[in-house]
Amino acid sequence: MKNVRSLFVMLALATVFNACKQDDPPLPDNLVQFEAAEQGFESDKADTEVKLTLTRAAEANTVITVDLAPTGIAYGTQFSTAPAATNNSLTVTIPAGSSTGSFKVTKGANLFLNGTESIRFSIKSAASPVLVGEKKALTLKFSSIVSAGSQMKLEGGEGGASAVNSVFVDFSNNLQKAVARASWDLGFYNGTDFRVIINGTTGATAQELTKTDLSQVTPADTAGLRNVLILSQGTGSFENVDDVDGDLTKTVIKAISATDAENKVYIINPGTSGAASRPWYKVRIIRKGTGYTLQYAQIAETTFKTLDISKDANLNFSYVSFEKGLTEVEPAKANWDIEWTLATYKATLSATASVPYTYADYVFINHLAGVEAAEVLTSTVAYDAYAESNVATTPFKKDRNLIGSNWRTSAGPNGVPAGVRTDRFYVIKDAAGNVYKLKFLNYTASDGGLRGYPNIEYKLVKKA
Structure with missing residues (x-):
């Protein structure tokens, strides 16, 4: 009798399981396509990346075949691709x-x-089960x-939240550039002033010492700083981070003086916000002609490295990694509009108190290069309806944090998603001077x- 009952239970469970499987909706097609229909290739760049995207992550290594058709430019002698193309066709494995x-x-x-040269790329095929999407062709133009x-x-x-x-x-060029947040430690300003920033995208902090000789700085000089140079829930001080509004006259590292003796040593905590813990460093920065000289070492080291940094007028900042030296981070200042990142901003503790705080999914505008932005509520004008006639009355601002985290909500109490x-x-x-309207579609x-x-x-709403 027990065996009969067990058989009935197993049959019932199997029926329920099969019914559930039949009720589960099938996943939508996984499509591969280009990010845009065209892409610019500026004259000052030696190479550029063309991206393919899937609707969702590939279940297995997926081979995509792309055909190319150059106009006014020859493969092999005037341009090349990686992976290499054979008979005007290349393959990319996702x-x-x-x-x-x-x-x-x-x-x-x-x-x-x-500037009239171009290459038309077309997705020829994709390994099953991936299908080719609507944006299956992209024209790369050898100009902006x-x-x-x-x-x-x-x-x-x-x-995730610590991307x-x-x-x-x-x-304007349909381009994005992704850079590891932890790939740099200091940014040297290329404008008229001599300013240096620390890495707010990893929650870096700094403390000025009274010493000017790096070799005289020892672990004893960090006594008491372990609780000062840490950004955490409710801890940290604005005195140890760069101005959260991006004001370069308020960097934690003071303006680099033309008088060497006025340039002090700083202790740098590279930060652990969404990044692995790394050793602290001691640094001193002086001027060298129209550029900078960086002296740096780990705290206990008795000798230090020296690196010269020249100013480059094409960039907002020239970046340095303590491990790798000079490193490329942001694109040329004329070639980016917004930056999506984790960022050091501020959290309000009370009506009169706030502390530095790192925010995920934060958006800056390129205010140093002259980019401006405005927030528009759909109760005023709908996104689709916003047109060139609305531009004149739009209150643009050069506020680095204008978008910030205002574009999204975080999960809240009572199950608010x-x-x-x-x-x-x-x-x-x-x-x-080109004007674009921007909306965020999803993020979680x-x-x-x-x-x-x-x-x-x-x-595009209005072309310059």
Whole structure:
């Protein structure tokens, strides 16, 4: 009798299980496509990356075949690709677990172009079960373009709320550049002033000492700083971080003086916000002609390294990693509009008190290069209805934090989910004067996105 009952139970469970499987909706098609229909390739760049995106992560290594058709430029002598192309065709493998792939286009040496050259890339095929999406062709133009707009998935990378990358976006050229947040430690300003920033995207902090000789700084000089140079819940001081509004006259490292004796040693904690713990450093910075000289070492080291940094007028900052020396971070200042990242800002403790605090999914505008922005509520004008006629009355500001975290909500009490705020969008005026409207589509599982890979849409409203 027990065996009969067990048989009935097993049959019942099997029936329920099969019914559940039949009720589960099938996943939508996984599509591969380009990020945009066209992309610019500026004259001052030697190479550029063309990206392919999937609707969701690949279940297995997925081979994508891309055909190319050059106009006015020859493969092999005037440009090349990586992976290499054979008979005007190349293959890109998107690894299992990833939703993006890419290939690189490199200009030939000593190449002179007139700006009319282009390459049309077309997705020929994708390994099953991936299908080819609507944006299956992209034209790479060997000049700057003014994009009419597109949708883009930002490549913040793994880590969810602690996504490993900062992402710089150039609307007019349909480009994004993802850079590991922990890949740099100091940024040297390339403008008229002599200013140096620390890495706010990892929660870095700094403390000035009274000493000017790096070799005389020992672990004893960090006594009492272990609780000072840490940003945590409710701890930390604005005196130990750069101005959270981006005012370069208020950096924690004081203006670099032309008088060497006035330039003190600083203790730097590289930060652990969404980044692995690293050794603290002691640094001293002096001027060298129109540039800088950096002296640096780990706290207990008795000798130090020296690195000269020249100013580059094409960049807001030149960046240095304590481990790797000079390193490339942000694009040329004329070639990005917004930066999506983890950032040091502020949290309010009371009506009169606030502390430095690191925020995920934070958005800066490129205020140092002249980019301006405005927030527009849909109760005033809908995103689709916003047009060139609205630009004149739009209150643009050069406020680095104007977008900040205002575009999203975090999960709250009573089961309130995190998600994009659909009651607002943003209008961006780039450094050239082109005006784009921008809205965020999703950024977390509760609004149809994936944390670390937010989706945005932008459209040209007015061409400069």
